[in-house]
Amino acid sequence: MPLDDFEADATELLETYDFLMKFIIIGEAGTGKSCLLHQFTHNSFKDHSQHTIGVEFSSRTVKLGEKRIKLQLWDTAGQERFRSVTRSYYRGAAGAILVYDITNRDSFANLSRWLSDARALASPHLVTVLVGNKSDREEDREVEWAEASRWAAENDVHFLETSSLTGDNVEAPFLLAARSILLAIESGALDPDKAGSGVSYGDRALRRVNSSSRLSFGSLSGRPRKPNTVALKIKRWIPGTRCC
Ligand SMILES: Nc1nc2c(ncn2[C@@H]2O[C@H](COP(=O)(O)OP(=O)(O)OP(=O)(O)O)[C@@H](O)[C@H]2O)c(=O)[nH]1
Numbered sequence: 328m329p330l331d332d333f334e335a336d337a338t339e340l341l342e343t344y345d346f347l348m349k350f351i352i353i354g355e356a357g358t359g360k361s362c363l364l365h366q367f368t369h370n371s372f373k374d375h376s377q378h379t380i381g382v383e384f385s386s387r388t389v390k391l392g393e394k395r396i397k398l399q400l401w402d403t404a405g406q407e408r409f410r411s412v413t414r415s416y417y418r419g420a421a422g423a424i425l426v427y428d429i430t431n432r433d434s435f436a437n438l439s440r441w442l443s444d445a446r447a448l449a450s451p452h453l454v455t456v457l458v459g460n461k462s463d464r465e466e467d468r469e470v471e472w473a474e475a476s477r478w479a480a481e482n483d484v485h486f487l488e489t490s491s492l493t494g495d496n497v498e499a500p501f502l503l504a505a506r507s508i509l510l511a512i513e514s515g516a517l518d519p520d521k522a523g524s525g526v527s528y529g530d531r532a533l534r535r536v537n538s539s540s541r542l543s544f545g546s547l548s549g550r551p552r553k554p555n556t557v558a559l560k561i562k563r564w565i566p567g568t569r570c571c
Pocket of ligand 1: 354355356358359360361362363373375376377378380403404405406460461462463464489490491492493
């Protein structure tokens with residue numbers, strides 16, 4: 328294959344996706360949200376992490392089965408003084424990664440407040456994963472795994488522990504949330520076409536429609552999309568002539 332073709336293919340693979348999902352990362356200041364996200368997006372520990380000011384954005388595309396999912400990741404500041412700003416980013420989130428620090432009991436005690444805020448403001452189908460971070464500091468543990476697991480079950484959220492320092496389990500919360508959201512789409516509980524769902528169809532899905540005149544999501548969605556939502560007409564206008 329000529330090098331140019333190969334590069335075009337590689338670029339296309341990197342940039343195309345089936346679904347775009349909005350995620351928020353929330354929880355008390357200092358629990359390791361930014362470091363968790365940095366491990367997930369850069370595969371390394373973020374040295375000398377500073378408090379987040381307001382909100383920071385990053386993204387990563389993951390593969391679940393045949394589906395490519397682009398995750399839009401909004402890392403929010405945990406400090407109280409930014410709360411009104413950060414809350415405004417909850418709107419339309421499909422997934423929430425709710426982080427506490429296993430060595431800090433206060434960060435666990437405040438979880439209910441974070442969760443109720445997120446549920447009030449994000450997508451009605453919000454999928455939440457509770458993350459107990461800093462699992463590498465076992466000797467300083469203040470929150471037992473069993474207690475957190477119980478809280479998660481009572482509040483209907485997924486749960487796992489991670490270490491942003493060692494990288495242990497850092498991909499799991501994001502993949503778990505994305506998978507739950509995909510299942511909700513498949514079951515018909517979540518409609519990506521609906522405003523505020525926190526999910527939208529990606530360019531890969533659209534391109535497949537353009538090339539085959541029908542959408543193929545395999546088992547993910549049996550419902551065909553309206554053709555007029557994907558047809559894009561571009562008319563060329565030459566200066567000096569009448570347009571259209
Ligand atoms: N040992 C250990 N330290 C961690 C881990 N994750 C983060 N830290 C440390 O915890 C501190 C806070 O990390 P951040 O990622 O900045 O915390 P944050 O939740 O984003 O804080 P805000 O932006 O203020 O909300 C930093 O000193 C990190 O080095 C971890 O998994 N293990």
